[in-house]
Amino acid sequence: MPVQIHRDLLAAIRDGRLPGGVRLPSSRSAAEGLGVSRSTVNTAYDLLRAEGVLTIRPGTAPEVIAPQVLNARERPATPPALSHRGRNLALNPRASSYAADSGIMHPGAPAESLFPADEWAQALRRAARHRHGELANYDTAFGHPALRRILAERLATDRGIRADPEQILITTGTQASLALTAQVMTDAGETVAMEDPGFMGARAAFLGAGLEIAPVPVDEHGLKPDHVPGGARLIYVTPSNQYPLGYRLSLPRRLALLDRAQAQNALVIEDDYDSEFLWRGREIAALAAHGESGGVVYLGTAAKVLMPALRIGWMVVPAALVGPMRAAHRNLGLMANLHAQLALAEMMRSGRYRAHLRRIARAYEARGNALAASLGQIEGIEVHPPDGGVQLTVRFPDGRDETPALSALAEAGFRPARLSAYCLAEPLNGLIVGFADATQERIERFVEVLGKAVG
C-alpha cells in the first residue's frame, strides 16, 4: 500500500496537479481519506522525503518540493513496435486450425483421465523433499543426470540409438527443441524442408526463426526425399507416424533421406513424437540410429504419454553439437522443472512408465479403432485407420471446404482441426480428430454430426 500512495503522489507532482509549495494533508487526515492506516501514509511520505520530493517539518504539513527532474509531464508511454524478427516470432499459423477455442476430441492431446495422477504425485513429493545440491541451481541446466541416463538406456533398447547421456538435452518440450535447433543451425532467410501436410508446431518454430519453408510431398510411404530442395539446411520429418496423415516412412526412403541430407550438408530433425505407442506394425530403428547419426537431431517428449503441461521433452544431438546446443539452451532459458524431471526418471527406472505406456496404448488403440470404424459408415470421406498416437485424419476427397463441418462439430462441443490449415503446397481437405478422450457415446455423436454436415 505505501508503494501505491508513493506512486500516485509522484504522478500528481509530475503532472502538475500538486505543484511545488503545496502542502499535503497530515498523515492522519490522509489516512482517514484513503481508508488506510496512518503508518502506511507515513511510510509513503518518508519515502518521498528521502527522495527529495517533500519537506517534512515537525508540527507542519508536508510540503511538495517538485524538483526540476520531476517537471517533465508524465505521459502514458506506448511500447515500441515489434522488430522484424519479433513479427516472425509472433506469427500464429495455428489461428486458422480451429472453429472453437475449446472442446473435446481435440488432436494432439492425451486423455487426462488416464494420467497416473497418484503415481506422479508420489514421485513429485519424493523429488521435492530430496536435497538436490547444485542441481537445484543453474548448473546442469541441460538436464538432470538421472533422467539423461535412463533416457540413453531406453533410446538404445527401444529406438536403436547409440547415444551417451552427454548427448541428451532435456528441454521444456518439442516446441522448445524445435526452436532451439532452428535457431542454432540456421540463419533467417535460409530454407527448411518439411512434410506437407506437416506439424503446425514445427511450422511455427521455423517461421519464428525467419526461415523459408519448402514443402515436401508425402504419400503412404512417408516423405519423398527426392523432393527436398538442394538448398535446404534443415529437413523436418516424423518418420514413425507422419503428422497428420499417420504413415510410416519406408526403409528405402529413410536411407535415401539420410543420404540426401548428408550430400547437401543438411541436418535432419527427427520428431519421434509418438513412436512410443504405435500399436500396429513394429517399431523399427529411429533415423538417428543409423551410422553415427551425425546428421540427425532426434526429438522425444513426455507430452503424449503423460501430459503436455509437464513441459518435458528431450533431444539427442550429435556429439559435435553438444557444447553449442547446451550453451544456446541455457541462454534461451529452456530448462525443465527439476522435480518433474526427477519424477519422470524415477517412473522410467522403476518400470512404471512402461506399464503405463502399455495401459494407455491399449486404451488408445480401442478408441482409435472404434472411431475409425464408426467414421467408416459415412460416405464421401476417407479414413486411414491409425497405427498409433492420439489422433487420426479424415479426408474429404472431393476437396469440400471444412468450415461447415468444423462449425457444426464446434456447436456440438467438438474441436477437431482443419486439415487444410496443415497443408503448404498440396491442398488436402478434411479433419484431424483426437480420440484419446473418445468414449463410445462421444464417437456416435461425432459421427452423427459429421455425417449430417457432409451428407
Next chain:
Amino acid sequence: MPVQIHRDLLAAIRDGRLPGGVRLPSSRSAAEGLGVSRSTVNTAYDLLRAEGVLTIRPGTAPEVIAPQVLNARERPATPPALSHRGRNLALNPRASSYAADSGIMHPGAPAESLFPADEWAQALRRAARHRHGELANYDTAFGHPALRRILAERLATDRGIRADPEQILITTGTQASLALTAQVMTDAGETVAMEDPGFMGARAAFLGAGLEIAPVPVDEHGLKPDHVPGGARLIYVTPSNQYPLGYRLSLPRRLALLDRAQAQNALVIEDDYDSEFLWRGREIAALAAHGESGGVVYLGTAAKVLMPALRIGWMVVPAALVGPMRAAHRNLGLMANLHAQLALAEMMRSGRYRAHLRRIARAYEARGNALAASLGQIEGIEVHPPDGGVQLTVRFPDGRDETPALSALAEAGFRPARLSAYCLAEPLNGLIVGFADATQERIERFVEVLGKAVG
C-alpha cells in the same frame, strides 16, 4: 533389442559386409551367438523381410537381398556447421567468471536448506492430483490463470504496478523472459544498453540475440541515464538492487530513464530480481508502476525466494504487446511446468509465501551482514554492505588481478565470481560472493583464505 539387431544387420548390408545372396544364420543359432531370445531375432528378421531386405523361405536360412537403395555405403555423418545466429547463441560469457565448476558461497543462488520442501511437496502433490482440464494441454501456454491473478494482486500491492492478469506471462525464468523480450523487440545488429558492470544472464541473452551491447556506467545512484546511447532499442536495468554492485536506482534517475526511453522509443527491461528481499531501506514503486508504463517490461522470478530449478519466472508486458508476446512465448516453447505454477499460486494465496519470505529475509540479512563485517577486517579491499539479495561485491580498488584469490578460494571449496568478468567498458576488479549458504564457520574460512590471497 530387435531394434538394435535390425539396425546392425542393416548397417552390415549397407556397407557390404553382408552382400546380396549371403545367407544369415538361423534364428536359433543367431540367438545363441548374440545371447538373446530366438523371438528377438525373429522379430528383427521379420522387420527386414517386410522392408524387402531379406527373403525368408520355410526350411532355409534367410537370404540377403541388398536392394539397390541400400547400396550407398554408410558413412558416419558429420553435423553441419553452426549458423551465424547459432554461433551467437552458443556464446558463453559466463565461462571466465569462475575458477571452479562447483563450490559454496556461489553468487545468485538461494540456500537449499531454507527451501520449504515439505510445504512445496504438499502443494505439488495436491496440484498433481487435481484435474486441470484444458490447462493440462497446450492452451493457456502463457501461464496458469490462478498464478497470473495472484501475481497481479501482489505486484499492485508490493510494487505499485497496475496490471491486468492478462498482461502477465509466466515463463521458465528470467533467462527465458530476457531472451523472449530481446528477440521480439529487436533485430540482430541493433543496440541494447545495459548496466556496466551488469548481469551475466542478460548479456548472454543479448549476445544470443545478435545485439550490440552499449555499456552504461553505474554509480551509487545506479545507472546513469544520460549515458544511454540514442540508438539503443532496449535498456536493461536492475533498479531495486543493481547487479552486482548492490545500489538502488535513485528517483531522479528513474524518471530520467523513463523519459529518455520514451524520447528515443526504447523499451526498458526492468529486472526486479530480488526486490522481494531488500532488508535495508524500503521498497519504492517499480519503474513499471509509473504512468501507464507502456515503455517497460517488468521481470520477476521465484528463483531467489524458492529455487532456480523450479523454472518459474513472470513478465508484465504493456497491453499492446500481450498478443505478440504470447504467440512468441508459445513458439519458443517457454511454458513453465503446470504443477509448479499451481503450487506457487497456492503458496502465494495462502500467505505462506510471504511468511517464507520474511523467514529467509531475516536469515539472509544476518548472513550478509556477518559476511560484510568479517570482510571488513581485510585491508585493501572494499565491501558495500548488502541491502538485500543473496550476494555482495568485494572490490579490489588497486585493480589487482582476481585470479590468485579465485584460485585460493576454489581450492578451499568456495566459488565466488570474478567481478571483472561482469564489466564491459569500465574495468573493476573484485569478487561477487554469495552468502545465502554462509555459516559463521564458512565466513571465517573464506575471510582467512581471501585475506592471505590479497595480503
